Amino acid sequence: MEVKIVDTHNDYLTKGVNENYLEEREQFLSVLCSPVWTTEIANPIEKIKKSKEFLCSKNLSTALKLCIEDCWFINENNLDEILKLKPFYAGLTWNKTNSLAGGCFDIGGITQFGEFVIREFENKGIIVDTAHQNRQTFFEFAKITTKPLFNSHSAVDFLCPTSRNLNDEQLKIFKDTQGFIGVYFVGKFLSNGKVTSETVANHIDYIVDKCGIDCVGFGTDFNGTDDLPQDINDYSDVENVLMNLKARGYDDISLNKIRFNNFYNYLTKI
Numbered sequence: 001m002e003v004k005i006v007d008t009h010n011d012y013l014t015k016g017v018n019e020n021y022l023e024e025r026e027q028f029l030s031v032l033c034s035p036v037w038t039t040e041i042a043n044p045i046e047k048i049k050k051s052k053e054f055l056c057s058k059n060l061s062t063a064l065k066l067c068i069e070d071c072w073f074i075n076e077n078n079l080d081e082i083l084k085l086k087p088f089y090a091g092l093t094w095n096k097t098n099s100l101a102g103g104c105f106d107i108g109g110i111t112q113f114g115e116f117v118i119r120e121f122e123n124k125g126i127i128v129d130t131a132h133q134n135r136q137t138f139f140e141f142a143k144i145t146t147k148p149l150f151n152s153h154s155a156v157d158f159l160c161p162t163s164r165n166l167n168d169e170q171l172k173i174f175k176d177t178q179g180f181i182g183v184y185f186v187g188k189f190l191s192n193g194k195v196t197s198e199t200v201a202n203h204i205d206y207i208v209d210k211c212g213i214d215c216v217g218f219g220t221d222f223n224g225t226d227d228l229p230q231d232i233n234d235y236s237d238v239e240n241v242l243m244n245l246k247a248r249g250y251d252d253i254s255l256n257k258i259r260f261n262n263f264y265n266y267l268t269k270i
Contacts, residue, residue, distance in 0.1 A: 003256065004030040004062075005238055006217055006263040008182035009131070009153035011037060011224035013051045013066070026060050028235035030260050033152060035067035037224070039094045044073045048085055065089075067129070067152070072098035074117060083120060089127035089152060092117070093137070102137040104164045109136040110144065118144055127270065131219075134163060135170075142173050148269050149179035153219030155189055155203040164189050168210060175211040180266040182219020183207070187227040195229045197240035204245060204258065213254050217262045 007029060012021055014037040022032070036051050038044035048068065055064040065088035072093065074082055082090075092101040092114060100114035110118070121128055122145065130138055130151045142149065151174070157165040166174075166181065174181055183203050187195040190203060207216045218238065231240050242255050250258075257265075 003259055004028060005235070006031040006260045007220050007222070007235075008033045008180075008217060008263065009067075009184065009219035009224070010034050010222045011069075012222075013054075014069075015223040017223055022058060022060060022062065022064070025235050026062050028238070029062040031063045031065065031263065033065045033067050033088060033219075035069035035089075035091070035152075037069040037094070038073055039070045039096075044068075045078060045081060048082075048087070052085060067091075069129075069132070070094035070098070071100055071117065074100065076113075079117065079120060083124050083126070086124060087126060089129045089150065090121060091129040091132050091152070092141075094132050097134075101141075102134040104132045104134050106134060107136070108134070110140045115144055122147060125270075132164070135167075138170060142177075148177040148266065149174050150266070151179070151181045151219070153182050153184040153186075153221045153224075155183055155186075156206045159203055159206055160189055160191050162189055171207065171210040174215055178266075178269055179215060180217060180262060181207055181211070181215055182217050184219050184221040184225075185228050185232055186221050186225045187229060190229070197229055197231050197237070198244050200229060200232070200241045201244040201248070204241070205248065213257055214262055214265065217258055217260070 010032055013034040036048050041047050052066045055066055068087045068090040071090055093103040095105045096103040097106040097108040100117055101110045102108035118128055127150050130149055131153050155165045157167040190199045204216050
């Protein structure tokens with residue numbers, strides 16, 4: 001049996017999939033972070049509440065963590081309600097700019113209210129996810145936060161240029177703050193050509209080269225994309241990435257850091 005991994009981004013709560021999805025994958029997962037993607041939801045808070053109730057009803061060995069992707073709906077009147085729900089992490093924005101911050105395919109930075117929300121989140125122990133932040137927002141956030149940086153699902157701009165990925169200047173900040181990056185399996189953000197588990201390994205290897213072995217893990221984006229590498233369809237295939245890294249000289253200690261230990265070690269720093 002494969003060693004269980006941590007996945008910092010699976011869109012199960014948004015996609016729905018099937019009732020037994022989590023039970024069927026329990027053997028592969030130590031921790032599963034599932035965000036409620038709110039961008040196209042009319043009543044996000046109600047959806048978040050129901051999602052939290054659903055996760056709490058599960059009795060699995062997998063630790064299930066409720067998260068939020070896109071906080072566009074947060075305002076002064078409902079912020080306390082969100083803080084009480086205490087998501088594991090929350091992304092300020094998605095692809096477009098909102099009242100808090102600039103999205104990865106848009107312009108603009110962190111607003112005054114956005115900075116207030118960041119401080120409130122961090123005071124309550126809620127991680128601010130840097131995934132989907134544009135460059136301006138990212139660098140402004142890096143000056144505001146008091147925590148090691150966290151990115152639930154991204155990859156390397158040098159290998160596949162896009163504002164959705166992290167450039168070398170951003171990677172340096174992850175290294176300097178002893179942060180965490182979950183590498184996703186979204187084909188169009190991994191390569192302009194053929195995408196396989198080797199392509200994913202290339203991105204992990206690059207992050208290790210720039211940040212060290214302690215900074216990287218998996219943020220698959222399963223259920224958030226159908227554009228998967230050719231030899232990765234589900235958790236049973238994640239080992240293909242690790243075996244590729246092993247062939248490059250990664251030892252078992254390093255592979256287990258990528259599987260789960262880097263995530264657990266990150267939690268001790270926040």
